[in-house]
Amino acid sequence: MSVIAFVGSPGGPGVTTTALAGLLTWPLQPGRRALLAECDPDGGSVVAGYLEGRVPGPHSLANLQVADRLGRLEAGLWEQMINMSVPQEAANRLLLPGLKSPAQAAGLQQTWPRLATLFGAWHRSAGVDVLVDLGRSGSSGAAGALVRSADVVVMVVRGTLRAAAAARPRIEALRETVGARAGHGLGLVLITEGPYAERDVAEHLELPVLARLPYDEAAARVLTHGGAGGRAFTRSALLREAAVMGTRLQQLAWSRQELLAAPAGEVSAGGTR
Numbered sequence: 001m002s003v004i005a006f007v008g009s010p011g012g013p014g015v016t017t018t019a020l021a022g023l024l025t026w027p028l029q030p031g032r033r034a035l036l037a038e039c040d041p042d043g044g045s046v047v048a049g050y051l052e053g054r055v056p057g058p059h060s061l062a063n064l065q066v067a068d069r070l071g072r073l074e075a076g077l078w079e080q081m082i083n084m085s086v087p088q089e090a091a092n093r094l095l096l097p098g099l100k101s102p103a104q105a106a107g108l109q110q111t112w113p114r115l116a117t118l119f120g121a122w123h124r125s126a127g128v129d130v131l132v133d134l135g136r137s138g139s140s141g142a143a144g145a146l147v148r149s150a151d152v153v154v155m156v157v158r159g160t161l162r163a164a165a166a167a168r169p170r171i172e173a174l175r176e177t178v179g180a181r182a183g184h185g186l187g188l189v190l191i192t193e194g195p196y197a198e199r200d201v202a203e204h205l206e207l208p209v210l211a212r213l214p215y216d217e218a219a220a221r222v223l224t225h226g227g228a229g230g231r232a233f234t235r236s237a238l239l240r241e242a243a244v245m246g247t248r249l250q251q252l253a254w255s256r257q258e259l260l261a262a263p264a265g266e267v268s269a270g271g272t273r
């Protein structure tokens with residue numbers, strides 16, 4: 001079980017869309033669950049977007065501030081989640097809706113690190129893989145704790161000069177945030193819009209491309225604004241490739257956990273013994 005952080009940069013490269021596609025297609029082992037936690041300090045967008053406002057109550061990350069102060073962060077977290085599973089599935093794909101306003105982020109200063117610790121522990125205790133949407137600004141400041149606790153951190157980029165230029169300084173900041181935890185835990189998800197090929201983007205940003213998603217406006221529109229996408233959506237190239245991305249990110253997270261768990265002296269240059 002794993003924590004995967006998705007981060008972005010100015011220009012809206014598609015972090016939320018990518019993380020949501022990741023949740024809907026995440027490769028779940030029997031009895032396991034996946035959670036998309038909208039921890040973007042600028043606010044969440046899945047409830048008003050993909051869910052078109054149709055939610056059972058005022059669920060939000062913002063409500064965790066009080067729960068945390070009362071010493072019941074974990075219980076509060078479960079109460080704020082929304083079931084995102086398809087009808088035939090058990091309730092195993094969950095959403096923690098984000099803030100309704102960036103002004104609410106200040107109230108969570110103390111809570112971010114505790115949330116990071118909780119997510120990190122859940123891969124053992126609760127059988128939950130956590131996908132964290134940190135948006136463009138959540139990878140630094142107090143919410144940066146979520147980056148440090150992640151097994152894998154991905155920067156979502158497009159193959160355009162504008163996107164690469166916006167991503168570069170953020171990646172430098174990210175390297176500082178993850179510090180010694182850098183290495184194969186940090187990489188790119190490339191949305192294949194624009195003239196730059198995978199190799200160009202990887203070279204320019206000095207990070208490996210861990211997964212590629214197609215530029216698929218119709219499917220992305222459903223993930224961003226909702227609406228009945230029908231079979232064209234469920235069979236879209238975007239969801240198909242998102243499933244491939246999920247498998248890849250999960251495997252990377254597992255190998256990273258293995259690497260970090262190996263006793264000192266048992267780790268060779270190529271990984272664990």
Ligand SMILES: Nc1ncnc2c1ncn2[C@@H]1O[C@H](COP(=O)(O)OP(=O)(O)OP(=O)(O)O)[C@@H](O)[C@H]1O
Nearest residue numbers: 008012013014015016017214215216217220221224
């Ligand atoms: N793979 C894709 N193909 C085509 N369009 C996409 C794709 N991913 C995202 N988009 C579109 O890009 C726009 C921005 O997407 P999204 O809201 O996910 O970006 P973001 O990085 O989360 O932005 P913000 O920083 O504002 O939260 C939306 O219109 C969305 O439909």
Ligand SMILES: [Mg+2]
Nearest residue numbers: 015016040135
């Ligand atoms: Mg977003």
